[in-house]
Amino acid sequence: MNQATVKRPAGRGGRNLELPEHLKRYKGVWVFIEHDRGHVHQVSWELMGAARQLADTLGAEVAGVLMGGPDEPLETFAQEAFGYGADLCYVTRAPVLAGYRNEPFTRGLTELVNTYQPEIMLLGATTMGRDLAGSVATTLQTGLTADCTELNIDPTSRALAATRPTFGGSLLCTIMTLAYRPQMATVRPRVMPMPKKDATRSGRIIEGTLDLAESEIVTKLLDFIPDASSNKINLAYADIIVSGGKGMKKPENFELIWNLARVLGAEVGATRPVVQAGWVEAERQVGQTGKTVRPKLYIAAGISGAIQHRVGMEGADAIVAINSDPNAPIFDFAHYGIVGNAMTVLPALTEAFRAHLAARSAGGVVAA
Template structure:
């Protein structure tokens, strides 16, 4: 019998201390993305997550609002307070009326250099990705893109940013230890939407920004809004019925549409299904598609690989249908049905149709 003192010991963890150069960098910033006065919901989601990080660090949560000199631009600051911000930096200038990389990068970089935030977060939208990359390059700091989790490493005060890698087959955690600010982007619907508190108030700090229009290379000739008619809106759907390769052939994907129609749901799809041409790209859920947080997610014939999971495991309720009892999706689904999706989907469709008809009669 061996003495317990002879057991191998784990090497002591090296203590990580905050670099003295970074002592002047404080507070958690969230860039509030707005176009024509409309705030992208990802900004409020980031404020909810930023509130947790700021509380852990014992610092303020700060919103950054850039836009034209209009009342609506200032009103966005008040909304940011409702979602948890303590203060807002407000920059109003005609050159910021519509997004252009050059003036927005110059303005946000100037704010960072002046007020020195510890952490800066942006939404991983088309606009946010463009701006984040330019700002990080200009500041010569690190940027972790498309994060799925953000936590504070207590000893070093570093932001530990987790994101999928190797095509979504692995998750890696990255920390920016030698540069500030620490920057991260997060896709819409990855973080939960916080509750708004209309009684919350905060401090608005106006920053004077100077730029000459003639020095800006890009010009806005015309603003043409997106035509969203008949386009899927998976990130904000309450119910999604999604189909995968387990449906065997494209004709069977109609069973997903049939159930979705009865439930008033959006239709989603896994990457193999989209690649096979059974569904359009706008309906792809997962690391290379949409991130969703519905109240109900029904996955038919989807194995549940990590690439798909990172796009939908924030759903309130997940129902999985798969004939393989060992499919990974059963490890995180709330309810599982082991069986043939081509038989189960029509049965569910008929059952829901009858139940909803009875409910309408009773109502």
């Protein structure tokens, strides 16, 4: 092979960027299927769609990894996985895998990787996925790229080209793991589109075991306190979000955000400074260090549009920005802009939405 013609990624320091012979037999794209109390996290299916495309490019198979306790419906989850594009599922059941804990899951997943040798492994960037991915990658001494927004196969090296925002979202970088396997990546919920389900697809199930006794595990799960449904915040999957920034001036003014959200059945979001000031819960933070959202409508009030916020919400179908500064960066990427004081615009907008929806559902036509 003519080395001079091989286009190499920028690398310094005399690193070995060639894949060693024994790692070349690592094949297939895996998705760790995250589930809890009878439900698969939607991010796992989003990843399944991405894995299918990567595997088709490589001419490889897609496998789902399911780990859980003896009473969990893992076979049902596997059938769902086939519908979303998996060719096979590795199903590992063990009493120690009931309820997520780092130690048994790291051990189980690491053993599975060493036995079946995938070339790519994807996990959701959730509290579970990030906890597990970091531990597994360190144990396997391989590369892990967090919070990817795009996954491709590099045509030259056939390696996973994982693109992610860096510097708070101001730049994007593409990262590859060339000389190590598997190539690991996490992706946040809502970043990848949900694939179409084909209920007629089927696949193989490979049963696994985990030889690990409860007495060997140091950490004990004492309790799980589910979030009360009244304060369950599901920002990532909300269809409509009304968000506020520091331009709302003081925490009491957030009531105006809540009022509009109630009329629209929307979730309430916020910027990092607002969360840091303690005005709203951290789970409401939208942006690079918060949640990625993809609503049909995003209303941003008193938000300047810093890049760190933008990367979390620019995927919205419609963005309405209300800001008193006509030069605020948010007007560069909003679809509709209102230059004005959010404290007076929000109540007017709330009333207008309420009146419009009331009139329309009464069958009337509203004159604008």
